[in-house]
Amino acid sequence: MKLIGPADYRDFACIQGACQHSCCQGWEIDIDDASLRRYRAMKGSLGQRLQASIAAEDGSAHFRLTEDERCPFLNGDGLCDIILTEGEGALCQICADHPRYRHFYTGVTEVGLGLCCEAAARQTLTRQEPLSIVTLEDDGEAAGLTPEENALLTLRAELLALAQDRTKPLALRADRLLARCGLPLPRGAMADWAAFLLTLERLEEAWTARLLALRDQPPGRGLGPRWDIPLEQVLSALLCRHLPGALEDGDIAGRVLLTVQGYRLIAAMFAQAGADGIDTLVDIARQFSAEIEYSEENLGAFLDALDEGGVP
Numbered sequence: 001m002k003l004i005g006p007a008d009y010r011d012f013a014c015i016q017g018a019c020q021h022s023c024c025q026g027w028e029i030d031i032d033d034a035s036l037r038r039y040r041a042m043k044g045s046l047g048q049r050l051q052a053s054i055a056a057e058d059g060s061a062h063f064r065l066t067e068d069e070r071c072p073f074l075n076g077d078g079l080c081d082i083i084l085t086e087g088e089g090a091l092c093q094i095c096a097d098h099p100r101y102r103h104f105y106t107g108v109t110e111v112g113l114g115l116c117c118e119a120a121a122r123q124t125l126t127r128q129e130p131l132s133i134v135t136l137e138d139d140g141e142a143a144g145l146t147p148e149e150n151a152l153l154t155l156r157a158e159l160l161a162l163a164q165d166r167t168k169p170l171a172l173r174a175d176r177l178l179a180r181c182g183l184p185l186p187r188g189a190m191a192d193w194a195a196f197l198l199t200l201e202r203l204e205e206a207w208t209a210r211l212l213a214l215r216d217q218p219p220g221r222g223l224g225p226r227w228d229i230p231l232e233q234v235l236s237a238l239l240c241r242h243l244p245g246a247l248e249d250g251d252i253a254g255r256v257l258l259t260v261q262g263y264r265l266i267a268a269m270f271a272q273a274g275a276d277g278i279d280t281l282v283d284i285a286r287q288f289s290a291e292i293e294y295s296e297e298n299l300g301a302f303l304d305a306l307d308e309g310g311v312p
């Protein structure tokens with residue numbers, strides 16, 4: 001079995017109490033079966049708290065959030081009481097994994113970091129070298145990728161090389177990604193896309209405010225070359241994350257469009273906000289990820305709009 005992923009994958013570290021948008025707040029946290037059994041058997045005061053905090057229904061279990069939608073184990077210092085009491089090994093699978101994601105191929109597992117985590121987004125967007133997917137672990141067994149997996153990963157490597165061709169302006173690189181796949185630019189100005197996204201479910205008021213600003217006062221001009229490297233990292237990260245999904249549904253076109261339109265939307269929001277610094281760009285990328293990538297419903301609606309050619 002091979003493990004592949006971004007060369008800097010193992011540099012990621014949760015910033016815990018310093019995190020301003022903790023993943024322990026505002027999301028339902030599902031508990032896997034093995035952790036559920038452990039939590040139900042745990043003794044002592046932590047065991048009692050765990051057992052009182054688990055809601056189980058229809059064969060699945062999750063932590064019952066507090067009134068302000070916090071995980072009941074997120075303490076006032078922004079730290080996890082489960083880790084403090086029992087160590088990281090006691091976390092359920094989703095908490096131990098987040099913000100890491102995985103793609104499974106024959107004999108190969110690919111890992112990556114989701115942009116919805118502010119620390120992962122910062123690490124990704126401040127990387128100066130082009131994103132490279134490397135072998136992180138290899139037990140010597142032959143990988144044995146299927147022809148479909150091989151073809152998709154070859155295409156992704158080609159698209160990644162186009163996205164990372166620093167001899168060309170980034171907007172042109174994004175156009176070349178579409179051209180390579182025979183795809184037109186999605187229909188609709190960025191203001192129209194903002195109006196469309198305002199029809200979807202939203203989590204953060206700040207995201208709504210950005211969408212309203214983009215809808216009502218779209219930026220008059222694009223961004224200068226200064227922002228090409230962080231936005232190239234956005235384009236690369238979206239490509240790596242989403243293209244492998246086409247192995248399940250065959251929708252390569254939809255995922256390339258999602259990659260390019262996601263990057264264009266983030267760039268337009270950043271331009272609208274005055275391109276005032278990397279912190280703003282990291283925040284916009286994080287919000288896009290949390291609001292669209294990590295919402296099955298919103299991601300589906302975004303892909304549907306792209307499959308229809310754009311928005312009116």
Ligand code: SF4
Nearest residue numbers: 014015019023117119
């Ligand atoms: S969002 Fe990222 S940095 Fe924040 S608490 Fe979760 S894993 Fe840690």
